Amino acid sequence: MLQEVNAETAGISTASQRKAKTGNQKRKTGDRVFTIILHILLSIGALIMVSPFIWMVLTSLKDTSQAFSDPPTWIPNPFVWSNYPDSFNALPFNLAYFNSIYIAVIVVACQLLTCSMAGYAFARINFPGRNLVFVLFLATMMIPFQLTIIPIFITMRNLGWLDSHLALIVPPALFSAFGVFLMRQFVMGIPPELEEAAIVDGANRWTIYLRVILPLLRAPLSALGIFSFLGQWNSFFIPLIMLNTSEKFTVPLMLSQFRGQYATEWTMVMAGAVIAVLPVLIVYIIAQRHIIQGIAMTGLKS
Amino acid sequence: MEYQVSSLGGAQKRSSKNNERRRMLSDAFWGYFFILPQIVGLIVFALYPLVSVFVYSVNNWDGLGPMSFVGLQNYVDQFNSPDLHTALINTLYYTVLTVPGGLIISLLVALGLNNVRGKTVYRVIYFMPVVTSSVAIAVMWGWLLNTDFGLINVMLKHWFHITGPGWLTDSHYVIPAIAMLSIWGGLGFNMIIFLAGLQGIPVGYAEAARIDGANRFQLFWRITLPMLTPTIFFTTVLSVITSFQVFDQTFVLTGGGPGKDSYTIVYHIYHLGFETSQFGSASSAAVILFFILLALTLGQLWFQRRWVTYDV
Numbered sequence: 001m002l003q004e005v006n007a008e009t010a011g012i013s014t015a016s017q018r019k020a021k022t023g024n025q026k027r028k029t030g031d032r033v034f035t036i037i038l039h040i041l042l043s044i045g046a047l048i049m050v051s052p053f054i055w056m057v058l059t060s061l062k063d064t065s066q067a068f069s070d071p072p073t074w075i076p077n078p079f080v081w082s083n084y085p086d087s088f089n090a091l092p093f094n095l096a097y098f099n100s101i102y103i104a105v106i107v108v109a110c111q112l113l114t115c116s117m118a119g120y121a122f123a124r125i126n127f128p129g130r131n132l133v134f135v136l137f138l139a140t141m142m143i144p145f146q147l148t149i150i151p152i153f154i155t156m157r158n159l160g161w162l163d164s165h166l167a168l169i170v171p172p173a174l175f176s177a178f179g180v181f182l183m184r185q186f187v188m189g190i191p192p193e194l195e196e197a198a199i200v201d202g203a204n205r206w207t208i209y210l211r212v213i214l215p216l217l218r219a220p221l222s223a224l225g226i227f228s229f230l231g232q233w234n235s236f237f238i239p240l241i242m243l244n245t246s247e248k249f250t251v252p253l254m255l256s257q258f259r260g261q262y263a264t265e266w267t268m269v270m271a272g273a274v275i276a277v278l279p280v281l282i283v284y285i286i287a288q289r290h291i292i293q294g295i296a297m298t299g300l301k302s
Numbered sequence: 303m304e305y306q307v308s309s310l311g312g313a314q315k316r317s318s319k320n321n322e323r324r325r326m327l328s329d330a331f332w333g334y335f336f337i338l339p340q341i342v343g344l345i346v347f348a349l350y351p352l353v354s355v356f357v358y359s360v361n362n363w364d365g366l367g368p369m370s371f372v373g374l375q376n377y378v379d380q381f382n383s384p385d386l387h388t389a390l391i392n393t394l395y396y397t398v399l400t401v402p403g404g405l406i407i408s409l410l411v412a413l414g415l416n417n418v419r420g421k422t423v424y425r426v427i428y429f430m431p432v433v434t435s436s437v438a439i440a441v442m443w444g445w446l447l448n449t450d451f452g453l454i455n456v457m458l459k460h461w462f463h464i465t466g467p468g469w470l471t472d473s474h475y476v477i478p479a480i481a482m483l484s485i486w487g488g489l490g491f492n493m494i495i496f497l498a499g500l501q502g503i504p505v506g507y508a509e510a511a512r513i514d515g516a517n518r519f520q521l522f523w524r525i526t527l528p529m530l531t532p533t534i535f536f537t538t539v540l541s542v543i544t545s546f547q548v549f550d551q552t553f554v555l556t557g558g559g560p561g562k563d564s565y566t567i568v569y570h571i572y573h574l575g576f577e578t579s580q581f582g583s584a585s586s587a588a589v590i591l592f593f594i595l596l597a598l599t600l601g602q603l604w605f606q607r608r609w610v611t612y613d614v
Binding site: 034035039041042045046048049050051052053055056067070071072110113114115117118120122125126127128130136137140142143144146147148149150151152153154155157173174175177180204205206230233236240251252253255256259266269270272273276280281284285288289291292295299 | 333339347348358432441444446518
């Protein structure tokens with residue numbers, strides 16, 4: 001009797017085990033099919049994402065008859081390299097590169113310094129009016145730049161800075177509400193004990209900022225740096241209204257002018273676009289992890 | 303003796319009070335010292351322009367001569383301006399196409415990428431347009447969308463025997479075409495934010511649901527999606543704001559055309575202020591844009607409690 005029961009329960013348990021096993025297997029093959037379909041879909045998506053870049057490069061290596069042939073020529077035959085020297089000769093892209101790089105570097109360096117300084121003060125120092133001023137900074141984050149750009153343009157004109165790089169450098173170098181906010185959030189996260197030892201040793205605030213705070217802000221500073229470098233590098237509206245002389249143009253502005261001048265010469269326009277895009281993409285692919293994490297970090301904090 | 307002691311106590315009290323004062327003074331000095339550059343920036347490049355733009359908006363001004371006060375006339379003119387109406391309708395149409403389309407696609411991509419092998423490679427590729435300048439993207443797509451020789455129409459013709467439209471020259475297609483390239487360009491950014499949101503969902507919930515026998519779709523609708531609503535809210539607000547500010551693509555690709563079919567609000571501000579030097583009207587248009595964005599953002603903040611889950 002007892003044995004029977006035992007056998008019965010044993011039978012039940014093995015049956016249920018078997019059932020679970022086949023269920024697991026089913027789930028496993030289901031998972032595999034699902035993963036394969038997922039990879040196919042993601043690859044199609046990836047192809048859609050890269051094909052405009054690839055088509056740009058391919059077109060830049062064709063001559064006009066290949067570019068406009070019907071049916072289309074996929075791979076250039078022969079490879080035509082002359083579009084590149086031609087576009088460099090047509091407009092001073094090398095100057096544009098120099099301008100874009102040095103403007104972005106100065107802006108980023110100034111922003112990192114001034115934003116981390118202000119962030120430290122807002123997070124750690126009790127000074128009169130601190131909360132009011134901080135609220136003002138927060139409030140300006142909600143303002144679209146189109147609202148203030150007209151008076152800023154007039155200010156730049158009154159200062160005589162129109163058609164000069166100062167108009168592109170000084171405003172973002174001195175003011176970034178977002179950067180201040182970001183830095184404050186990160187300074188708040190630093191344990192105060194780390195500063196206390198320095199305070200007991202009689203260090204002043206500047207020394208503490210320089211020796212204790214700044215080294216601990218390396219990650220958020222590089223995130224802000226990447227974020228604002230990209231912003232500066234790709235900025236179009238502000239250079240468009242501030243600059244007139246092509247020698248002073250930044251890369252996007254030069255590309256826009258180039259496209260306007262050679263509207264129908266697509267092979268040359270594509271060569272210009274490659275010149276404008278490729279160096280950034282190379283840097284991006286080398287440093288992709290830092291760049292993506294930096295953007296995610298700054299994006300989430302806002 | 304007693305006197306001495308008490309006087310000593312007083313001196314101590316006074317000196318600690320002095321210390322306190324000195325500390326406060328020093329804090330005030332250092333506080334202002336550290337915020338000085340940014341506070342100058344705040345005043346010169348944010349607060350002063352903010353006041354000025356409202357002043358300009360109630361004046362007629364060509365930027366050079368004297369201003370003449372016209373009250374709310376600029377606003378009245380703007381509200382009656384066919385150009386602003388066109389710009390508003392175009393921008394709204396563009397936003398309606400770009401925001402839901404872009405968010406759904408980037409959410410799907412993020413869901414696909416979450417926990418898949420080879421995530422890094424996919425992520426690098428999908429994110430590529432985010433680091434590319436908007437002008438370069440516009441130039442690239444200008445060629446792809448070319449009516450006679452663009453890759454898209456050539457493929458439509460040879461593979462599907464369809465005659466593609468004039469994407470950038472046909473008034474019915476120009477906004478959808480620009481929306482398409484904006485979705486392509488912005489997908490990577492939203493995807494990264496969604497991925498971060500997905501990483502933030504505790505694994506325990508999904509495991510518990512799976513043990514209870516939930517399938518993938520139930521898991522998505524009942525667990526993932528509700529837990530992701532704060533991220534979806536954030537990306538929605540951000541996407542609405544950025545698509546209302548669309549300018550670079552239309553400026554480079556179509557110049558607002560054909561006719562005024564891709565003329566947007568920011569293009570309108572640019573045209574009034576920087577092409578025709580009507581700084582008063584341009585300012586009032588900028589103020590109108592600001593209030594539209596404010597209303598949209600506040601509206602979304604108001605509605606979020608209906609659908610955003612914060613309690614976990």
